Amino acid sequence: xxxxxxxxxxxxxxxxxxxxxxxxxxxxxxxxxxxxxxxxxxxxxxxxxxxxxxxxxxxxxxxxxxxxxxxxxxxxxxxxxxxxxxxxxxxxxxxxxxxxxxxxxxxxxxxx
Amino acid sequence: xxxxxxxxxxxxxxxxxxxxxxxxxxxxxxxxxxxxxxxxxxxxxxxxxxxxxxxxxxxxxxxxxxxxxxxxxxxxxxxxxxxxxxxxxxxxxxxxxxxxxxxxxxxxxxxxx
Numbered sequence: 001x002x003x004x005x006x007x008x009x010x011x012x013x014x015x016x017x018x019x020x021x022x023x024x025x026x027x028x029x030x031x032x033x034x035x036x037x038x039x040x041x042x043x044x045x046x047x048x049x050x051x052x053x054x055x056x057x058x059x060x061x062x063x064x065x066x067x068x069x070x071x072x073x074x075x076x077x078x079x080x081x082x083x084x085x086x087x088x089x090x091x092x093x094x095x096x097x098x099x100x101x102x103x104x105x106x107x108x109x110x111x112x
Numbered sequence: 113x114x115x116x117x118x119x120x121x122x123x124x125x126x127x128x129x130x131x132x133x134x135x136x137x138x139x140x141x142x143x144x145x146x147x148x149x150x151x152x153x154x155x156x157x158x159x160x161x162x163x164x165x166x167x168x169x170x171x172x173x174x175x176x177x178x179x180x181x182x183x184x185x186x187x188x189x190x191x192x193x194x195x196x197x198x199x200x201x202x203x204x205x206x207x208x209x210x211x212x213x214x215x216x217x218x219x220x221x222x223x224x225x
């Protein structure tokens with residue numbers, strides 16, 4: 001059983017459309033991280049959210065951390081083919097904050 | 113500067129054989145992590161090294177798995193008597209210290225026939 005559930009599992013959209021992916025848990029996290037992973041590469045950290053209700057913007061990407069710190073979302077505005085990849089959320093387990101628990105990811109494909 | 117490197121990039125082996133996977137972390141990074149990524153699954157924590165402290169091996173799935181880190185730099189993950197369920201991408205990451213951003217290598221794709 002995944003500690004972090006991500007939805008949807010797959011998302012295919014046309015260039016210029018908006019998309020949102022979700023990361024949910026029944027557990028409270030002190031922080032959550034979002035990564036993007038491209039084929040044949042390791043994940044790359046996009047953002048860390050640490051405060052309940054926090055919203056962070058990174059160009060066309062908007063990250064939100066739920067008030068109860070159990071969920072997070074990633075919204076991409078006017079998606080581009082370069083946004084294609086596997087988006088992973090991760091958070092520290094309660095016992096050791098260096099030990100990250102990852103969701104299974106959302107595979108996003110942006111068609112030109 | 114150079115990122116985290118891993119070798120080999122791909123490894124195909126027969127069931128029952130032993131394999132060694134190598135990770136070269138970013139120079140100066142004291143923390144090193146190994147993860148396993150199976151198809152359709154998120155990354156699964158395997159083992160953590162920090163400086164000269166005893167490693168956290170709590171994520172290793174069986175005693176066929178072991179890892180070492182020599183001289184506080186290069187790490188090797190060894191899987192003995194490989195099984196088909198060991199097939200996955202094995203990712204290594206390093207960070208400047210425990211609470212800093214983890215930088216991942218490109219991974220080693222292991223296929224056990």
